Amino acid sequence: xxxxxxxxxxxxxxxxxxxxxxxxxxxxxxxxxxxxxxxxxxxxxxxxxxxxxxxxxxxxxxxxxxxxxxxxxxxxxxxxxxxxxxxxxxxxxxxxxxxxxxxxxxxxxxxxxxxxxxxxxxxxxxxxxxxxxxxxxxxxxxxxxxxxxxxxxxxxxxxxxxxxxxxxxxxxxxxxxxxxxxxxxxxxxxxxxxxxxxxxxxxxxxxxxxxxxxxxxxxxxxxxxxxxxxxxxxxxxxxxxxxxxxxxxxxxxxxxxxxxxxxxxxxxxxxxxxxxxxxxxxxxxxxxxxxxxxxxxxxxxxxxxxxxxxxxxxxxxxxxxxxxxxxxxxxxxxxxxxxxxxxxxxxxxxxxxxxxxxxxxxxxxxxxxxxxxxxxxxxxxxxxxxxxxxxxxxxxxxxxxxxxxxxxxxxxxxxxxxxxxxxxxxxxxxxxxxxxxxxxxxxxxxxxxxxxxxxxxxxxxxxxxxxxxxxxxxxxxxxxxxxxxxxxxxxxxxxxxxxxxxxxxxxxxxxxxxxxxxxxxxxxxxxxxxxxxxxxxxxxxxxxxxxxxxxxxxxxxxxxxxxxxxxxxxxxxxxxxxxxxxxxxxxxxxxxxxxxxxxxxxxxxxxxxxxxxxxxxxxxxxxxxxxxxxxxxxxxxxxxxxxxxxxxxxxxxxxxxxxxxxxxxxxxxxxxxxxxxxxxxxxxxxxxxxxxxxxxxxxxxxxxxxxxxxxxxxxxxxxxxxxxxxxxxxxxxxxxxxxxxxxxxxxxxxxxxxxxxxxxxxxxxxxxxxxxxxxxxxxxxxxxxxxxxxxxxxxxxxxxxxxxxxxxxxxxxxxxxxxxxxxxxxxxxxxxxxxxxxxxxxxxxxxxxxxxxxxxxxxxxxxxxxxxxxxxxxxxxxxxxxx
RNA sequence: GGGCGGGUAGCUCAGUUGGGAGAGCACCGGCCUUACAAGCCGGGGGUCACAGGUUCGAGCCCUGUUCCGCCUACCA
Numbered sequence: 001x002x003x004x005x006x007x008x009x010x011x012x013x014x015x016x017x018x019x020x021x022x023x024x025x026x027x028x029x030x031x032x033x034x035x036x037x038x039x040x041x042x043x044x045x046x047x048x049x050x051x052x053x054x055x056x057x058x059x060x061x062x063x064x065x066x067x068x069x070x071x072x073x074x075x076x077x078x079x080x081x082x083x084x085x086x087x088x089x090x091x092x093x094x095x096x097x098x099x100x101x102x103x104x105x106x107x108x109x110x111x112x113x114x115x116x117x118x119x120x121x122x123x124x125x126x127x128x129x130x131x132x133x134x135x136x137x138x139x140x141x142x143x144x145x146x147x148x149x150x151x152x153x154x155x156x157x158x159x160x161x162x163x164x165x166x167x168x169x170x171x172x173x174x175x176x177x178x179x180x181x182x183x184x185x186x187x188x189x190x191x192x193x194x195x196x197x198x199x200x201x202x203x204x205x206x207x208x209x210x211x212x213x214x215x216x217x218x219x220x221x222x223x224x225x226x227x228x229x230x231x232x233x234x235x236x237x238x239x240x241x242x243x244x245x246x247x248x249x250x251x252x253x254x255x256x257x258x259x260x261x262x263x264x265x266x267x268x269x270x271x272x273x274x275x276x277x278x279x280x281x282x283x284x285x286x287x288x289x290x291x292x293x294x295x296x297x298x299x300x301x302x303x304x305x306x307x308x309x310x311x312x313x314x315x316x317x318x319x320x321x322x323x324x325x326x327x328x329x330x331x332x333x334x335x336x337x338x339x340x341x342x343x344x345x346x347x348x349x350x351x352x353x354x355x356x357x358x359x360x361x362x363x364x365x366x367x368x369x370x371x372x373x374x375x376x377x378x379x380x381x382x383x384x385x386x387x388x389x390x391x392x393x394x395x396x397x398x399x400x401x402x403x404x405x406x407x408x409x410x411x412x413x414x415x416x417x418x419x420x421x422x423x424x425x426x427x428x429x430x431x432x433x434x435x436x437x438x439x440x441x442x443x444x445x446x447x448x449x450x451x452x453x454x455x456x457x458x459x460x461x462x463x464x465x466x467x468x469x470x471x472x473x474x475x476x477x478x479x480x481x482x483x484x485x486x487x488x489x490x491x492x493x494x495x496x497x498x499x500x501x502x503x504x505x506x507x508x509x510x511x512x513x514x515x516x517x518x519x520x521x522x523x524x525x526x527x528x529x530x531x532x533x534x535x536x537x538x539x540x541x542x543x544x545x546x547x548x549x550x551x552x553x554x555x556x557x558x559x560x561x562x563x564x565x566x567x568x569x570x571x572x573x574x575x576x577x578x579x580x581x582x583x584x585x586x587x588x589x590x591x592x593x594x595x596x597x598x599x600x601x602x603x604x605x606x607x608x609x610x611x612x613x614x615x616x617x618x619x620x621x622x623x624x625x626x627x628x629x630x631x632x633x634x635x636x637x638x639x640x641x642x643x644x645x646x647x648x649x650x651x652x653x654x655x656x657x658x659x660x661x662x663x664x665x666x667x668x669x670x671x672x673x674x675x676x677x678x679x680x681x682x683x684x685x686x687x688x689x690x691x692x693x694x695x696x697x698x699x700x701x702x703x704x705x706x707x708x709x710x711x712x713x714x715x716x717x718x719x720x721x722x723x724x725x726x727x728x729x730x731x732x733x734x735x736x737x738x739x740x741x742x743x744x745x746x747x748x749x750x751x752x753x754x755x756x757x758x759x760x761x762x763x764x765x766x767x768x769x770x771x772x773x774x775x776x777x778x779x780x781x782x783x784x785x786x787x788x789x790x791x792x793x794x795x796x797x798x799x800x801x802x803x804x805x806x807x808x809x810x811x812x813x814x815x816x817x818x819x820x821x822x823x824x825x826x827x828x829x830x831x832x833x834x835x836x837x838x839x840x841x842x843x844x845x846x847x848x849x850x851x852x853x854x855x856x857x858x859x860x861x862x863x864x865x866x867x868x869x870x871x872x873x874x875x876x877x878x879x880x881x882x883x
Numbered sequence: 884g885g886g887c888g889g890g891u892a893g894c895u896c897a898g899u900u901g902g903g904a905g906a907g908c909a910c911c912g913g914c915c916u917u918a919c920a921a922g923c924c925g926g927g928g929g930u931c932a933c934a935g936g937u938u939c940g941a942g943c944c945c946u947g948u949u950c951c952g953c954c955u956a957c958c959a
Contacts, residue, residue: 006919192955199959217959230959262957272959281957341958387887391954394886398955486954517953554907557897559888561952565895567908574921585918633897637906652918735925741913742925748914779916835903844939853902853940 002587002698008580010544014690018132026707027137029077031472038074039476040066041460041509042138043484043492044146045131046085047124048092053518053564054485055127056134056536060549061515061556061632062483063136067686068627069480070137071711077476078137079463081144082124086411086452087181087348093119093410109409109447116410130537135545135689137707142472144463146455147412154462155412155455156429158503163416163427167364168404170416170425174276174283175403177356178346179301179316183407184360186451187400188491190344190353197341199268201334202327204229207245207254213238214334216268218341219278220327221320223248224307225296226255228274230285233259235270249332250323251308258289277357295357299407316354361405361414361448368498369399375497375507383512384630385558388486395490402495404451411449418444457495460508482509485517513630516561534564546688547573553687554640556632575640576691579684582648583695586673589659593670597678597701604668607770608654611727614720615646616676621714623683639683647680650731657776674699679712726766729803730773736805737778740796743821744814751781755806757789763803794881796821797874799867815881822875829868836861 021027029039040062045055062078070076093116094104104112131138144151162168176185200220203212215229226248231238244257262285263272276286277295286293296307303311303319310326311319327333344353373396375381376389383389405414417426421440426432434441455462460482464473478500484493493512500508518534539548550572555562599613619642626635651673658669678699685692685706696706703709737754740746754774756767767774767785774780791797791806796818798805809818836857839845846854 004918007921215959219959264959268959274959279957279959281959284957339958342956391887394955489954519952555896560896561888563895565908568895570921571907574919577921578919581919581922583918588918629899631899634899637897641906648918649923738924739926743912745913748916748924832903839903839940842939846939848939849902856902 002590004580004584004587004698006581006584008544008577008691010546010576010690011541013694014133014135014545017690017693018135020693021137021705021707022132022140024704025141026705027078027139028141029075029139029476031470031475033075033475035073035075037077037475037480038066038069039077039079039479040481040483041079041463041479042081043482043488044081044083044144044456044459045127046088047082047120047127047145048085048088049127051127051130051134051536053534053536055131056548057518057552057556057562058483058485058515059131059134059136060552061513062481063134063549063689064553064632064635064686065481065483065627066137067689067707068711070707071682071685071709072713073710075475077139077142079142079144079476079479080128080131080136080138080140081459081463082127082146083452083456084120084145084147084411086406086408086449087183089116089120090408090410091181091348104409112409133537133540133545135549137689142463146452146459150465150468151455151458151462152412154458154466155450156415157467158458158499159415159450159454160427160429161503162363167367168361169364170359170361172357172359173362173403174278174280174355174357175360176344176353177299177358178349178351178353179297179299180349180351181346181408182299184356184358184403184405185346185353186403186453189347191347192342192344194340195343197339197343199337199339200324200327201269201337202249202273203332203334204249204271204273205247206241207247209244213241213246213257213271214269215271215273216337217273218339219320220323221303221307221311221316222275222278222296223273223323224251224303224311225275225277225294226253226273227276227286227292227294228256228258228289230258230260230263230272230274231270232261232263232265234261235263235265237270249327249330250310256291258285258291260285260288279355283355283357293357297354297356299356301354360403361450363402363404363454365399365401365498368502369396369494371501372396372494372497375501381497381507381510381512383514385514387559388489388512388514391486392489392494396494402451404454405446405448406451407448409449411452412455414446414448414450416446418446420444453491453495456492457499458503460496460500461504466503477504478507479509481511481513483513483515486514487517489514511630515556516559518562518564534566539566539569543569543573544576544690546576546691549689550575550636550640550687553632553636556636558630572640575644576688578644578648579691580695582643582652583677583698585652586677587698590670590674593667593674593700595667595671595674595700597675597699599675600671601664601668604664605672606658606665606668607723607726608651608658608773609668609672610720610723612647612651612672612676613718614724615642616679616712617714617718619646620679620683620712624711624714627686636687639680639687643680643684647676651676653777654773657772681706682709682712726770729763729766729801730770732800733767733774733803733805734778736798736800737774737780737807740798740805740807740821741778744796744809744817746809746812748779750812751779753782753808754778754780754784755789755791755795755808756783756785757787757791757804757806758785758802759787760802791874791877793877797871798825799870801863804870813881815878819875819878819882822871822878826868826871826875829864829871833861833864833868836864 066076066078097103176190178185197218199216199218201214201216203214205212213229229246241257245254246257248255274282274285276283276291277293294306296303297316298304301316303314305312346353376383376392383392415428417432419435419440420442422435422438424435424437432443460479461477464477466473496508536548547569551569619638622638623635655669655673658665681692681696693706758764764785771783774783792808794810794813795806795808840857
């Protein structure tokens, strides 16, 4: 006989089954299999990453889908992998070097890259082992890394193709520059933050005049690169200044006054200093007016020689300070105003980003975006929840060219070479030996690497083998679902769609499920600096992995952020224990059981048996439907309620008396008990893989693992409405008696008598046949049913639908308690009747509402009135008793 | 500036086509009823942010207000 401990201890169990699944290779998807495919690619975590609660959430959802589909018989592939995370990883290794008192420049490029690979092999696997701990059924055999040979080949292929088609170009543009990371960033990689700043008003003298123009700026240090001042041609204040020259203070450079409609007359003074090399708008102004560009900064954010001898070498913010001080002294500074404006920060290191003019590589986005827009518009790709589609459209319609070059060393080096001899740019899939134009062999490869997101954009097909035409690719592309947070909708999702359509000629996935962000209990974004992070590993340690997973699923309602409350996790830990103990009960009653989990002899089934089977069937339906629609919370809650409120609270209790016998009833009960447990475990398995496997393995089944067993499906023939109705009546009476017991403060152990008066012969029949349920669960020693039952003088009474429940209480009734109880009930009824009366006496309601609604309310009114009358009579007898 | 999401019980949240609101936790009362005190039984608790509108009827649909959060933008 199998015995379980009194409490479920997750730690050891999780380790054991985690190892088991991996050893048995159950996570592996076979590309030669004939079953229909289901595939998901993991959003590749950074190799620098450690599992945070967002990962836990994201991957739990994917694992639920994968395990569910796998159990449904699909050839399910969940494709694992990691991202090389260019800037982030380089930062980590540079920090290490810094501690060792050296720099990457000291090491040189080749050695530095070697060093990063070494770091990766030593520390880059952390997140992988953490995902395993979470129970993720990823096909580890297919683990990929964005810097792998195959994926790098894909990157080259894509780059060269796009270049050849004119969709990649190189040019001098203003880009976002991080002076700390020393690299360009794409527009998306800049995070704007409302910042309290200043608006400095500066006087620019007019040449050959005593007058001056006042310009306003938030970044005075950039004035050193000014090459014009612009005003709006319609601005009356400046009508007389057309064609004038201004003298740039400090540097005393002569700059023109230009007119451009871009200038907002309402902002500041209406005069705008123009710094084409340090502001994207000014850059465009500069192009329109053929202005000079003067770049006054070094790549590290210090001022260069063009900033003049007083400021050269100063950091941009020190320069600002000194400059403001100097301008004040020289009378150039008119005033300083407070101004709240948003300032861009590097998303990797939080340094203030500098708009910076430099030579970069770009992807022309518009031609790629158009088919990507269409795919979502025509439903080839469905985004869930749907409202995210608007956000997607918005961004895609206004998409700008994507700056893909990064001035770092860790990443895919751009496959372009410059011929030293003739200057030709060679972009090639293979490393060229000599220049095709001049045959020179002195070729120097572009030093820049590609944006990490460039390789991630290819993820759904590069991981499956592309550009090779592999079986895997054929079998699993397009993938079924992409499951991710909205924060990378543009970074990643949109770009995958563009690249997938471009290079595979088909969408990369059919559905995109966008889940919420996890916040702390106060609704704050979790961050290390705030110290409000919930570490999933700690939670798993404390409550068990299954409890964490279930909590996350139960919280995953669409369209709302998740405030993770720890007491919920505790609640679902308790659920594990509940399931554990229910199973314990089942096993305790199985010593003489010879059968299997399959439903055997159906003719001996009791009403309770048939009821739970019917309920199980409904639960299976709801779970499947909910998962199909990505309603994870509904699915989780359905299983929860089925197991706790139906199987444990009712079925197990109902079954106890049957188990005490030894006849066919006992055998039937055992069979149903175990069959339903088996099915319930399967329904729960995608959410709680470990505990379900642990229990399931002890069941009399001949499968290898619950994770490759068959997921319960809805079968219409198995729903038994008649039995459900009968059992409802019985449960209603049991609850009614318990209520009287509770409200009257009667000892739970006290045996009671119960009389049920009803005119309904169906109910009478049910009660005659199945009265033992009531006797056992409500602790009733004598149960009588009939149409003309007399109520004894001393009795508590309730009206339950068509039934009058009477509990004789001779010698144990407190009349005051009973009066309170009945009065409370009557009050409720009165309130409801007033409401219904009002509604039904409204001629418009009767005229316009659908007949069935009116009928329902009329029936309700009638039964409430009847109930009221009965209770009032009862109340009178109580009051007589009180006298 | 534009857009999106949200405001439901003390707390965290459900509420699928409009037919007078649910769960978990917390709370109150009673129970070691031999699976489970991480449990069992019973109970109290809500002007569904506010104001209008549509409708016989609104948590749900429309308009406005307000608060919170997020996204986005060329706020010198």
